[in-house]
Amino acid sequence: MSDGTASSKATAQPVRSTDEVRALLDAIPYCHFLGITVEDGADGGIVSRLRFGEQIVGNAALPAIHGGVIGAFLETAAIVELLRLSPADGTLPKPVDITIAYLRSARAVDTLARTIVTKHGRRVVNVRVEAWQDDPARPVATAQGHFLVARDEG
């Protein structure tokens, strides 16, 4: 790949700390509404957390978190990772498409998510996201998607 060097450099060296990403996230009203925060991951990366609350329940009988909220959380977790890595001036990446696989019912506890940048191109980034509750080896949902990261695109 022609820009392979540039992309590996981009993914290897984060430009923002977890605290800096948290400051950007705190400015987003929808993240407050859902209860999304970020914290340091065990591997030196960043982990997003969706705090459980009654307002995110989809099925009160189970109870289970709304599937749309899980989708929103996975999209946000991807944005979190791109904010950590992207040298852009804090401009939020724009989602182009996202595909979410629902693997297990998301129960009434906190949900965590981490993102792997599969390919960081100059304009478009491909990401994979995994969300889990108690055990990272038993994900409740996964996502794959593309984001526009160029500052000057229309």
Added chain:
Amino acid sequence: MVLSRLVSKPADTFSILDAVAERKGLLVNYVPHAVALGLVVVDAKPGEAWLKVPYDAKLVGNPATGVIHGGVITTLLDNCAGVAVATALPDLRSIATLDLRIDYMKPATPGLDVIGYTRCYKVTRQIAFVHGSAYHENPDDPIATTAMTFMLGANKAPPSAWQGAQS
């Protein structure tokens, strides 16, 4: 609330469509997050549903522009599809999202409500298939389009409203 009080037919001929006609809020008011979002059922027919999410500052995903977060569109379409599948089924079964793809065509316009439209175009014994889109006023100028699959009867807990209807 017991559903039989809301529809004029006896429970053995219960139809979700009757309930929709008589009280559109029925299909979303039992979903806590739908209430928190302010989702409204605009209309529903067998296998089709139109839901609306009113613009609200708490849903903003980009504070620099006031554009609502893509996740709001995801939730609107997921919930809308759930209603389309429910009205496509001849019986009361649980509906669980299996897979959901969203393509974002353009950002939502700040200050405007968003309409979600979904159509359940195929139901098999275990799976329901749905297409849909989100737009402001013109369905031919979508904010986003979606393709989804749903697992039918995946758990023993149909939506609370349905349980109320059967008891």
